[in-house]
Amino acid sequence: MxxxxxxxxxxxxxxxxxxxxxxxxxxxxxxxxxxxxxxxxxxxxxxxxxxxxxxxxxxxxxxxxxxxxxxxxxxxxxxxxxxxxxxxxxxxxxxxxxxxxxxxxxxxxxxxxxxxxxxxxxxxxxxxxxxxxxxxFSFSSRFRSARSGIVLVAVAALLALAIVATAGVPGVVPGLGGGTEQPQSDPSSTPMSTVTPEPWTIAPGVTTAGIENATLLANAHRRAVTNESYRWTVVYRESIAGDETGREVEVVRVEAPHVYTSEVQRVGRLRAFPRPTATEDSYADGSMRYARRPNEPDGIAARVLDPDVRDGPGRHATRGERYVEWYLSTERSRVVNSTVEDGVVVYRVEGTVNEFPRSRDYEFTALVEESGFVRSTRVSYETRDGLGVTVWFEYDAVGETTVTPPQWVGPEDRPTNGTAEDGVANRTG
Missing domain, CATH: 3.40.1350 (Trna Endonuclease; Chain: A, domain 1)
Incomplete structure (x- = not known):
């Protein structure tokens, strides 16, 4: 044993x-x-x-x-x-x-x-x-033990023959290998090697040792969210000496890759730029993308930004991929524990030391599913000029999110029959 x-x-x-x-x-x-x-x-x-x-x-x-x-x-x-x-x-x-x-x-x-x-x-x-x-112990285990006993008896017999054959031969010490005399080492002084098991993969780009390839994980995350509906909350916070000086909260609702709304709320004064949150509210109906620009002369205006928004994985799936690779590319990370939630294994991963530009005391915590879907991430670091930054994002309402045009989209900009995809055409806000 x-x-x-x-x-x-x-x-x-x-x-x-x-x-x-x-x-x-x-x-x-x-x-x-x-x-x-x-x-x-x-x-x-x-x-x-x-x-x-x-x-x-x-x-x-x-x-x-x-x-x-x-x-x-x-x-x-x-x-x-x-x-x-x-x-x-x-x-x-x-x-x-x-x-x-x-x-x-x-x-x-x-x-x-x-x-x-x-x-x-x-x-x-x-x-x-x-x-x-x-x-x-099953019959098979007892049989295996008997087989091992037979092998040991055979080995012992061969060993005895080798000892008898080499007895009395000058310069030959009876032993397993015969040959010239070798100094005998003290078993207690022989260092024992510790075998470290090789890490095995638990999610794309993630092993039991931590995140080994953030690019693979980011790609898997994008694939996981591309054809799902979900609510994605992105929070960006700045502080000085622990006191909050400003924050932005963006809530993204995605029904299909090119059917979504994004709303941003800002509090206080923010210094750093660029930030992971959007710079303006937006809405896409599957055919067109609109943006809310409060600084326009009429106060609120809906502008067509991207007439061709039907191809690819979608704006927010691509953003999510970029953020996973950006924030989770650390020099050191480890899998802390795992839980089973709704039948899905979720791994808690923590990391430190990122090559993030002009940052120090970098730390993150992420919840990662086996598929590579990153449920949530919390990142904190300090800039070189002493500004504390916290970034947090989380996905929820997966498979349960629908989208309606926001109130700031005027009637003339709302989708009509035949202009939108995925059954969004006839909705009103």
């Missing part, structure tokens, strides 16, 4: 029967927010439009290369041979037992991971010692 909790966990999984392992993996994915079923020799996990077929693979006898089943998306590899086979299979994501251990210990709330291990193996992470093991 292994000496560390990680090794003992691997022993527990390998000692279980194939059906026990599949039920365990199904429950692990269910704890991550997936709907799971055991279908023959596979675990099938579904969430939204995504489906993953998961297979557990172990190495064969006498070094026979294990086979990775066709049409498998995820392989849980029980040993090194299975990892090698899965790594060479295109399009397959590999979970080693170390990855599975990290997922249970750090990728899920601690009580959830402990409960899963206790339910399936009769022990807790905290209770895994070399002398406290559950009594449930």
């Amino acid at each position: 292994g000496d560390t909790p990680r090794e003992r966990f691997g022993d527990l999984v390998r000692a279980a029967s194939p059906s026990e392992r599949r039920r365990f993996v199904a429950d692990v994915w269910a704890a991550r927010g997936w709907e799971t079923t055991v279908d023959g020799s596979f675990v099938v996990a579904r969430t939204g439009t995504q489906t993953r077929r998961i297979a557990l693979v172990a190495g064969g006898w006498f070094g026979v290369r294990p086979r990775v089943p066709d049409e498998v998306d995820v392989v849980v590899a029980l040993d090194a041979a299975a990892i090698d086979a899965a790594d060479s299979t295109p399009g397959v994501r590999v979970f080693s037992l170390d990855d599975l251990y990290d997922l249970l210990r750090y990728g899920l709330p601690s009580d959830v991971g402990n409960r899963l291990v206790e339910t399936h193996f009769g022990t807790l992470f905290a209770d895994q010692s070399a002398t406290t093991w559950p009594g449930r």
